[in-house]
Amino acid sequence: MATAASAATFSIGTAQTGRSLSPSNPFGFKSNSQVNFSGLKAMSSFSGNETCAALRATFAPKAVKENQNRNHILQPQASYKVALLGAAGGIGQPLALLIKMSPLVSDLHLYDIANVKGVAADISHCNTPSKVADFTGAAELANCLKGVDVVVIPAGVPRKPGMTRDDLFNINAGIVRDLVSAVADNCPGAFIHIISNPVNSTVPIAAEILKQKGVYDPKKLFGVSTLDVVRANTFVAQRKNLRLIDVDVPVVGGHAGITILPLLSKTKPSASFTDEEIEELTVRIQNAGTEVVEAKAGAGSATLSMAYAAARFVESSLRALDGDADVYECSYVQSDLTDLPFFASRVKIGRKGVEAFIPTDLQGLSEYEQKALEALKPELKASIEKGVAFAQKQTVTC
Ligand code: NAD
Numbered sequence: 001m002a003t004a005a006s007a008a009t010f011s012i013g014t015a016q017t018g019r020s021l022s023p024s025n026p027f028g029f030k031s032n033s034q035v036n037f038s039g040l041k042a043m044s045s046f047s048g049n050e051t052c053a054a055l056r057a058t059f060a061p062k063a064v065k066e067n068q069n070r071n072h073i074l075q076p077q078a079s080y081k082v083a084l085l086g087a088a089g090g091i092g093q094p095l096a097l098l099i100k101m102s103p104l105v106s107d108l109h110l111y112d113i114a115n116v117k118g119v120a121a122d123i124s125h126c127n128t129p130s131k132v133a134d135f136t137g138a139a140e141l142a143n144c145l146k147g148v149d150v151v152v153i154p155a156g157v158p159r160k161p162g163m164t165r166d167d168l169f170n171i172n173a174g175i176v177r178d179l180v181s182a183v184a185d186n187c188p189g190a191f192i193h194i195i196s197n198p199v200n201s202t203v204p205i206a207a208e209i210l211k212q213k214g215v216y217d218p219k220k221l222f223g224v225s226t227l228d229v230v231r232a233n234t235f236v237a238q239r240k241n242l243r244l245i246d247v248d249v250p251v252v253g254g255h256a257g258i259t260i261l262p263l264l265s266k267t268k269p270s271a272s273f274t275d276e277e278i279e280e281l282t283v284r285i286q287n288a289g290t291e292v293v294e295a296k297a298g299a300g301s302a303t304l305s306m307a308y309a310a311a312r313f314v315e316s317s318l319r320a321l322d323g324d325a326d327v328y329e330c331s332y333v334q335s336d337l338t339d340l341p342f343f344a345s346r347v348k349i350g351r352k353g354v355e356a357f358i359p360t361d362l363q364g365l366s367e368y369e370q371k372a373l374e375a376l377k378p379e380l381k382a383s384i385e386k387g388v389a390f391a392q393k394q395t396v397t398c
């Protein structure tokens with residue numbers, strides 16, 4: 001007998017749409033909170049075999065309306081497998097919960113070196129479509145990864161007050177190396193989302209490991225810099241008294257200190273800032289991670305806002321895999337937009353990963369932004385080279 005139960009579906013964040021491009025609306029930005037609302041929406045009852053149909057029925061009318069002038073009609077099916085490595089951690093637990101709520105996920109694999117059984121048992125009681133499975137320790141990693149479409153990696157140690165992200169390198173570089181090596185062996189075609197810090201180095205490490213294994217697809221390796229965009233949007237909306245849901249600030253460069261460069265001149269909707277506001281907002285966005293580390297006073301770094309940001313990036317990736325042609329996110333990826341081999345910028349994501357860059361984002365920068373862009377390059381270059389050198393010293397077994 002099917003038990004009627006209420007469930008929730010959601011759409012996270014404000015990934016940009018690429019439709020209706022025009023000079024005044026280059027990203028087809030939509031401010032309709034029905035589409036882009038950053039939160040939870042209760043949906044009607046569903047259960048058992050009716051799950052997918054009910055999800056489609058609840059979602060489709062809105063999607064049809066919103067997409068009537070578009071080619072793609074979003075009809076979510078719970079058909080994607082997601083693996084979360086580091087799932088018992090501060091980010092891992094709330095992120096697992098948020099991914100469990102996605103209507104696009106059929107299987108959620110939770111992996112950690114410890115304490116993941118309880119997290120999986122707990123989350124598995126939520127009556128949303130995905131099946132949850134737990135995997136503990138290296139011996140279970142391969143099974144965790146087989147057949148997976150998206151792998152999210154927040155495994156590793158967080159900062160304490162007084163530390164830089166680079167201070168995490170010695171521990172986290174090895175963790176990312178080993179996990180990505182297992183991804184290469186077991187699900188080489190998956191999208192890989194790297195959250196573990198220092199992202200400026202861990203993404204190049206992942207790229208080198210994948211190259212050594214002969215399975216590197218630069219279009220599918222993403223450094224998750226979404227939290228920088230989430231913060232920039234929040235701080236700018238607060239400062240300029242704008243509706244949060246309307247605001248989009250691209251953040252480029254990398255994910256540490258001055259390598260985080262919010263492009264306030266490209267804020268949508270367009271807003272004007274005094275020189276003092278630009279300086280204050282830029283510095284706050286660059287130091288926002290440290291703001292949380294200091295507030296937590298030794299108990300770690302951002303976990304809840306990070307889980308929110310990472311869930312948004314997962315949802316965007318799943319929508320892209322599902323054929324939505326309107327997915328734009330900022331991400332730290334292999335790039336030829338600048339002379340640096342890796343660079344965070346807005347990218348269009350499609351079924352095969354990064355489909356396009358948006359070179360205009362780096363055109364027409366303000367003098368402040370242009371200077372900041374030049375200033376960040378040496379630090380970002382050094383972090384990339386450090387990651388590459390580390391990975392090239394490793395012996396990876398094929
Ligand atoms: P945490 O210590 O709370 O959790 C980390 C988890 O990783 C733990 O459960 C631990 O058991 C697990 N782990 C360690 N080694 C592992 C391995 N080899 N395989 C699988 N799991 C392993 O830390 P956290 O607060 O969740 O942060 C995790 C990482 O994310 C840190 O490096 C942090 O700096 C980074 N972070 C990045 C961003 C970003 O914007 N990209 C934001 C916040 C935090």
Ligand code: LMR
Pocket residue numbers: 158159165197227288289290292293301302
């Ligand atoms: C953040 O930006 O919050 C993360 O990179 C964690 C940190 O160490 O600041």
